[in-house]
Amino acid sequence: MPSYRVGFVKERDLRYLSHLELFRTIERGIRRAGLEMVFSEGFHPHPKLSFGPALSVGIASRDEYFDMELVQEYPEEKILADLNRVLPEGLQVLAVKKILQRVKTLNAVINRASYTVMLKVDPGDRREIFDQLNQLSSLTLIEVVRNSKVGQKIVNIRPWLHNLTIGIKDDDLLELELVGEIGSGGNLRPDDLLSGISRPVEVLSVTRTGLWHEEDGLVTRPLDFCNKAGG
Amino acid sequence: MTTDWEKIQSSLNRVAKPGRYIGGEYNSSVKDWEEVDLKVALAFPDIYEIGISHLGLRILYELINDEPEMLAERVYAPWIDFQGLLREKSARLYSLENKRALSEFDLIGFSLQYELSYTNILTMLELGGVPLFREERRRDEPLVIAGGPCAFNPEPMADFFDFFVIGEAEEILIPVLKAVREWKRSGGDKETLYAELEKIEGVYVPSHFKVTYEDDGKIERIQSTTGAEPVRAVVRRFDQAFFPKRWIVPFLDIVHDRVTYEIQRGCTKGCRFCQAGMLYRPVREKDPGPIFDALRQLVADTGYEELSLTSLSSADYSQIEKLITDACGCFTPQAVNVSLPSLRVDSFSVDLAHKFQSSRKGSITFAPEAGTERMRRVINKGVSREDLLVAAEAAFRAGWQKLKLYFMIGLPSENEEDLAGIVELTNAVLQVGKKIHSRTNALRITASVSTFVPKAHTPFQWRGQISVEQTVTKQRYLQERIRGRFLELDWHNPETSFLEGVMARGDRRLSKIIHQAWQRGAQFDGWNDQFQPEIWWEAFRASGIDPNIYTRERSYDEILPWSHLNAGLSAEFLKAENERADRALPTVDCREGSCAACGVCPQLKVATRIAGDPDA
Numbered sequence: 001m002p003s004y005r006v007g008f009v010k011e012r013d014l015r016y017l018s019h020l021e022l023f024r025t026i027e028r029g030i031r032r033a034g035l036e037m038v039f040s041e042g043f044h045p046h047p048k049l050s051f052g053p054a055l056s057v058g059i060a061s062r063d064e065y066f067d068m069e070l071v072q073e074y075p076e077e078k079i080l081a082d083l084n085r086v087l088p089e090g091l092q093v094l095a096v097k098k099i100l101q102r103v104k105t106l107n108a109v110i111n112r113a114s115y116t117v118m119l120k121v122d123p124g125d126r127r128e129i130f131d132q133l134n135q136l137s138s139l140t141l142i143e144v145v146r147n148s149k150v151g152q153k154i155v156n157i158r159p160w161l162h163n164l165t166i167g168i169k170d171d172d173l174l175e176l177e178l179v180g181e182i183g184s185g186g187n188l189r190p191d192d193l194l195s196g197i198s199r200p201v202e203v204l205s206v207t208r209t210g211l212w213h214e215e216d217g218l219v220t221r222p223l224d225f226c227n228k229a230g231g
Numbered sequence: 232m233t234t235d236w237e238k239i240q241s242s243l244n245r246v247a248k249p250g251r252y253i254g255g256e257y258n259s260s261v262k263d264w265e266e267v268d269l270k271v272a273l274a275f276p277d278i279y280e281i282g283i284s285h286l287g288l289r290i291l292y293e294l295i296n297d298e299p300e301m302l303a304e305r306v307y308a309p310w311i312d313f314q315g316l317l318r319e320k321s322a323r324l325y326s327l328e329n330k331r332a333l334s335e336f337d338l339i340g341f342s343l344q345y346e347l348s349y350t351n352i353l354t355m356l357e358l359g360g361v362p363l364f365r366e367e368r369r370r371d372e373p374l375v376i377a378g379g380p381c382a383f384n385p386e387p388m389a390d391f392f393d394f395f396v397i398g399e400a401e402e403i404l405i406p407v408l409k410a411v412r413e414w415k416r417s418g419g420d421k422e423t424l425y426a427e428l429e430k431i432e433g434v435y436v437p438s439h440f441k442v443t444y445e446d447d448g449k450i451e452r453i454q455s456t457t458g459a460e461p462v463r464a465v466v467r468r469f470d471q472a473f474f475p476k477r478w479i480v481p482f483l484d485i486v487h488d489r490v491t492y493e494i495q496r497g498c499t500k501g502c503r504f505c506q507a508g509m510l511y512r513p514v515r516e517k518d519p520g521p522i523f524d525a526l527r528q529l530v531a532d533t534g535y536e537e538l539s540l541t542s543l544s545s546a547d548y549s550q551i552e553k554l555i556t557d558a559c560g561c562f563t564p565q566a567v568n569v570s571l572p573s574l575r576v577d578s579f580s581v582d583l584a585h586k587f588q589s590s591r592k593g594s595i596t597f598a599p600e601a602g603t604e605r606m607r608r609v610i611n612k613g614v615s616r617e618d619l620l621v622a623a624e625a626a627f628r629a630g631w632q633k634l635k636l637y638f639m640i641g642l643p644s645e646n647e648e649d650l651a652g653i654v655e656l657t658n659a660v661l662q663v664g665k666k667i668h669s670r671t672n673a674l675r676i677t678a679s680v681s682t683f684v685p686k687a688h689t690p691f692q693w694r695g696q697i698s699v700e701q702t703v704t705k706q707r708y709l710q711e712r713i714r715g716r717f718l719e720l721d722w723h724n725p726e727t728s729f730l731e732g733v734m735a736r737g738d739r740r741l742s743k744i745i746h747q748a749w750q751r752g753a754q755f756d757g758w759n760d761q762f763q764p765e766i767w768w769e770a771f772r773a774s775g776i777d778p779n780i781y782t783r784e785r786s787y788d789e790i791l792p793w794s795h796l797n798a799g800l801s802a803e804f805l806k807a808e809n810e811r812a813d814r815a816l817p818t819v820d821c822r823e824g825s826c827a828a829c830g831v832c833p834q835l836k837v838a839t840r841i842a843g844d845p846d847a
Contacts, residue, residue, distance in 0.1 A: 016249035021482045028480055028534030039566060058244030086534070088257045204241055
């Protein structure tokens with residue numbers, strides 16, 4: 001049965017949906033669009049629908065993906081239009097591509113994520129915060145406290161930080177652009193970078209701006225996997 | 232100017248489940264704020280997941296929004312973390328659609344489903360920037376009204392509300408709102424509006440009644456100052472009644488996460504403790520054809536994976552078997568589950584459940600309500616021990632391993648034998664289960680035991696409620712005996728049931744006590760982890776009112792706090808039923824043919840309607 005990879009955005013107030021809430025909202029949207037999904041066999045059948053790496057509650061994204069398997073084949077542009085007709089405001093499909101060959105799951109293949117973080121700071125602290133953030137890239141060790149099942153533990157996130165640039169938007173506004181590791185090789189969280197800052201900062205917004213696979217400097221986007229070897 | 236919404240928007244990820252406070256669900260209706268001339272906030276005094284699950288407000292929401300010159304927006308009780316955020320940011324509680332503060336609406340309508348949500352109403356008004364007491368609200372501030380089952384004795388909340396809608400609101404609400412709109416244009420005072428509204432069947436204006444009290448705390452007199460005689464509103468052609476087409480699909484995992492279609496209204500089985508069974512008479516069925524068409528459209532338009540055929544007693548719907556068979560035939564292939572909210576205690580119901588429940592992993596619930604044949608005749612629950620064991624056996628044979636039984640303690644004339652009966656019946660069901668599932672560890676029988684709370688407008692409205700101490704004793708009796716492998720016992724907090732009983736049969740002197748308890752921090756009183764009973768007992772002590780006067784037995788000649796509100800039931804019927812209880816005499820369901828003269832049909836000019844009857 002035909003499978004499709006769908007690229008979409010999750011923005012505005014819907015950034016406050018949890019991963020599970022997003023999953024259900026998309027699932028019901030697919031049903032409303034009249035697209036019949038393939039279900040797994042067994043006692044509790046589930047639709048064959050899978051998402052890329054989960055977004056934390058509160059983070060918007062301009063580059064999200066899910067894969068779905070349908071009972072019937074449809075033109076990609078029809079799927080796109082039908083979904084957009086029935087999705088709530090804040091979710092919008094940007095691209096649909098038929099998966100032409102067996103590919104790894106989104107979660108297995110995606111290992112990079114980029115984010116834009118808007119920070120509000122006291123104008124008097126701006127210089128110092130800017131400097132502290134700028135120094136992060138030159139460090140070899142950035143330790144943050146993570147909660148795990150067995151209590152708190154300290155992890156070094158430095159290997160997961162691949163790129164960081166800081167822009168000054170206004171006297172009291174800083175904009176961070178960062179690229180981090182995501183998936184089985186580690187997980188950089190945008191707010192990890194703020195844990196060592198000695199002055200107060202207010203996070204105004206966090207937006208995920210990209211998800212891709214990167215290996216030996218070669219970048220492959222999720223939709224590129226649909227019709228060519230790789231993954 | 233920064234709006235309330237803008238003040239908190241970027242901090243929402245600090246609270247649990249921020250999806251509760253964002254709106255924007257599919258099929259929610261955001262109208263142009265400036266283009267309408269009457270703005271209604273529909274408020275539910277509990278959290279989002281409970282409030283959005285409530286069918287009544289969904290009906291009224293769409294009904295109002297279908298009017299081009301009106302809008303309805305929703306607001307639910309904010310959880311404690313979000314209350315803190317609103318206070319910290321000096322933001323007011325806002326509606327989910329246009330994100331307007333409650334104080335910006337013309338009218339706020341609360342749904343009164345449960346007595347222990349009353350304090351949440353005060354929290355919501357305060358956070359919304361609306362003065363709590365009716366007397367404090369100026370003409371240009373919102374009117375605050377309420378409906379729902381508790382509006383049949385709304386006296387404890389009388390000081391806070393402008394008026395109540397008692398009964399079924401869908402046919403009178405638009406005329407009420409049109410009258411409010413005319414009044415806003417006219418510039419008359421609130422009294423002018425009240426006088427106009429009072430002419431509409433179903434409207435009750437509490438300030439038009441003067442209540443005086445005897446020295447011993449009993450009511451001396453309830454006197455109408457305008458001659459008004461409030462009577463329950465009723466939908467006479469329920470088969471043609473309004474029902475939502477644009478069903479809101481929430482983001483969150485809500486309590487009833489499905490499309491719910493009301494297939495009939497009213498239940499006349501006549502259980503003497505049951506308030507809903509008295510308040511929503513008579514039975515009025517919709518026809519299967521239109522039900523089916525509506526369901527098909529709702530399922531397609533929501534993308535829901537479950538639908539429920541709801542009513543007070545869906546297994547009694549005359550063509551339920553055909554409806555379930557057709558619904559399963561149509562929707563199961565689309566991976567949409569069909570369900571019924573309530574089953575009868577018989578094998579017919581089990582067969583139905585077997586049809587629609589493809590997986591029997593969950594539990595199946597039966598409500599024998601009482602432990603002995605005698606007590607079930609007292610409460611007119613026509614279920615025998617044999618019925619229950621046959622139904623349980625059918626359920627076990629169909630594959631269920633978890634079975635839940637609902638019982639009540641504290642029913643009139645209860646003795647130790649009746650408590651022993653609960654233990655015995657639970658064990659008997661377990662024996663049936665062991666016989667059929669002899670090689671499993673998953674077998675589980677849960678006895679869920681609530682405390683009987685006498686309610687207004689029922690045959691038991693004069694009966695005493697057991698005290699907290701008696702409740703504890705009876706619960707302990709059961710705790711000591713319903714134990715062991717495969718057995719589980721649930722019970723209700725005794726103080727919760729007591730406070731519910733005080734409110735259910737209370738009078739308007741309680742408004743001040745509710746206000747005081749709320750000021751001392753009472754809220755979410757129906758939530759076990761939030762309920763602080765000592766706050767309430769302090770508020771009672773401070774006011775000099777003994778709460779026990781509300782839960783005590785009353786005599787027939789005593790004036791009940793709700794005696795000026797006509798639910799359509801004749802006092803003779805309620806008394807006769809109360810006395811038949813003493814003699815453990817059954818009264819048959821009037822849909823089987825013999826009228827019990829409850830008074831509703833002639834008083835309210837309404838009739839039982841069974842789908843497919845030639846004269847229906």
